[in-house]
Amino acid sequence: MAEFKSPKTEAEFEQNFAQIKPLMTPNQAYFESSRCLFCYDAPCVNACPTGIDIPLFIKQIHSKNTLGAAQTIYNSNVFGYACGKVCPTEVLCEGACVYNHQDVPPIEIGRLQTFATEKAISSNKKLFELAPANGKKVAVIGAGPAGISCACELRVAGFEVEIFEAKAKPSGLTVYGVAPYKITNEEALNEMEYLQNQFGFTIHYNKPIVDDKDIEALESGFDAIFLGIGLGSTSGLGIQGEDKEGVHGAVEMVEILRMNHHNFSMPKKVIVLGGGNTAMDAASESSRMGAEEVILAYRRGKDEMGAYEFEYDLAKGVGVKGLFNVAPLEIIGNGKVEGVRFVRTRVVNGKVENIEGSEFIETTDWVVKATGQSKQSHFLSLISGLKTDSKGCIVVDPVSFQTTNPKYFAAGDSVSGGQEVVNAVANGKKAARAISKI
Ligand SMILES: Cc1cc2nc3c(=O)[nH]c(=O)nc-3n(C[C@H](O)[C@H](O)[C@H](O)COP(=O)(O)OP(=O)(O)OC[C@H]3O[C@@H](n4cnc5c(N)ncnc54)[C@H](O)[C@@H]3O)c2cc1C
Ligand code: SF4
Known part of the structure; x- marks a missing residue:
């Protein structure tokens, strides 16, 4: 029997995807x-890619200056x-805490x-003063963490x-991607609305930049262009x-789940292929959506998985089973997936x-490929003089985040190849500081 019943309503969805880091009460x-020791040269600050003054904001919370604490956080990180x-605080600030x-x-x-930060968002507290308009215009491609962070700083x-x-x-x-038990759609979007109110940037939605004409228009209309385009679809x-019905990319599956919540039908048995954090998310989410059996299949041993240990523990905690040292050879089935060889x-x-002669078939209704995301190579090839490295990541100056085409700056997953939200925020801000000098 499945540990979770397939959610049929929004309330059931919220129950299955209960927040693993729920909001604290004022007393908590x-x-x-x-408990904070307000350490000198605090290791938690050094471990934060955005360098938030953690002991200061904790002290402000303790002295009931909660909005002051929000200001301290937002000064360093607009995705506070x-x-x-x-x-992944377990391996960043909290992992470094002296305790x-x-x-x-x-x-x-x-x-x-x-x-x-919730207090600042819910009260729409104005925390930032903008400098008078300097007459310069920047186009940002992509409203992800890198793009929004760059936009706020600019x-x-x-x-x-x-x-x-x-x-x-x-x-x-x-x-569109992070597991729903970490953050709800409403929470993510509330913070974006708050930032837009605070900083007053314009967002054109449903407006992909796709061809030479779009690029020419941006190049002639703006003083600089920031690329915060992230990565592409799941790699094959x-x-x-792979083309059979019931074979899904992990990123695409999570996006449908995040946008459709309970209007999403989960089959009985799912095999997730991969050993990274996205594989853990896809497996956990399949289980929470009511799949009766979820197998995480990885071609190396358990200890060699790229995923954080706590992410694997989360998946195991909802009944996901690991199948290690196995490689998929073929997805079988008559039109629709029936198993993996x-x-x-x-x-x-x-x-x-x-290992020769060790082949076997594991039956399944669905296969989820969590095998990494492709790069947006075609789009990047449209920009003249823009170099990418051997992995397809945009080449930038490590300090200014300027690309090999001086009009363009870039940060986030399209440069790093895939990190965390906090890294995209940190580097989008650094790029904005360099753009400010143009
Ligand atoms: C399944 C999954 C789970 C994750 N879970 C976590 C997690 O729990 N914690 C964590 O910290 N990180 C997590 N990450 C990583 C994190 O989400 C990324 O590192 C971060 O979002 C990167 O930010 P970005 O701005 O570079 O790109 P993105 O967040 O990908 O944003 C890029 C934006 O650009 C837009 N775009 C792309 N091309 C164009 C174009 N041509 N024209 C216009 N717009 C365009 C896209 O629509 C998108 O909105 C996860 C990633 C995945 C895939
Ligand atoms: S390391 Fe821990 S105790 Fe020290 S300042 Fe940071 S949060 Fe406080």
Whole structure:
């Protein structure tokens, strides 16, 4: 029997996807903030890619200056609320907290961060003064964490900013990709509305930049262009049967789930292929959507998975079963997927080898490929002089984030190849600071 029943209503969806880092009450925040040691040269700050002054905002929460705490957070990171919920704090700020050395649970920095920023968002508190208009205009392609962060910083410096976004909603993968038990759509979008009110950038939705004509228009109409386009669709496996009905890319599946919630039908058995964080999310989400059996199949051993340990624990906690040292050879079925033909593998000198004669078939109703995202190579090839590296990532100056075409700057997943929301926010801001000098 499935641990979760397929949700039929929004309330059932919310129950299955209960927030793993729920909002603190004022009392919880007060007591949790009292535990902070306000360390000198605090390791938690050094571990945060956006360098939030964590001991300062915790002290502000403790002295009941919650909006002051929100100001401290937003000064460094405009996705302060989202990051408090979706950041892998276990390996960043909370992982670095000195309490870990004493076998005492670290301070719940992420939850304190969302506690403070929620107060600013719900009261629409104005925290930023914008410099007078400097007469310069920047086009931002993509309203994800990198693009929005860049836009906010540019607005503070007096630039006019227009964002061109392919989809209907802002925040990129924060609303279209991150697991719904980390942040709800409403929470992600509330923070975006708050930022738009604060910073006054313009977003053109459902406006993908697709061809030479679009690019020419931006190049002639704007002083600089920022690329915050993220990555593309799920990469193919290159095996037979990938085109069968019931074979899905993980990123595409999560997007449908996030946008349709309970209007999404889950089959009984699902095989997720991959060992990264996206694979863990897709497996956990399949289980929470009511799949009776979810198998996570990875071609190396359990300890070699790229996923954070706590993400695997989350998946195991909702009944996902691991199948390790197996590689898919073919997806079988008559039009519709019926199973996966696997071969067992071993790792020799770091390389995966198939074990001859060890093939077997695992039946399934669905296959979810969590095999990484492709790069937006075609789009990037339209921009003259723009270089990408051997993996298809945009080449930038590591300090200014300027690309090899001096009119363009870039940050986020399209440069890094795929990191976290907080890295995209940090680097989008650095790019904006460099653009401010043009
Ligand atoms: C399934 C999944 C789960 C994840 N979970 C987490 C998590 O729990 N915590 C975490 O911190 N990180 C997580 N990440 C990673 C994180 O979401 C990304 O690192 C982050 O969103 C990258 O930000 P970005 O702005 O570079 O790109 P994106 O968030 O991808 O945003 C890019 C935006 O650009 C738009 N766009 C693209 N091309 C064009 C175009 N030609 N014209 C106009 N618009 C365009 C897209 O529609 C999109 O809105 C996850 C990623 C995935 C795939
Ligand atoms: S490391 Fe922990 S105790 Fe020290 S300042 Fe940071 S949150 Fe507070």
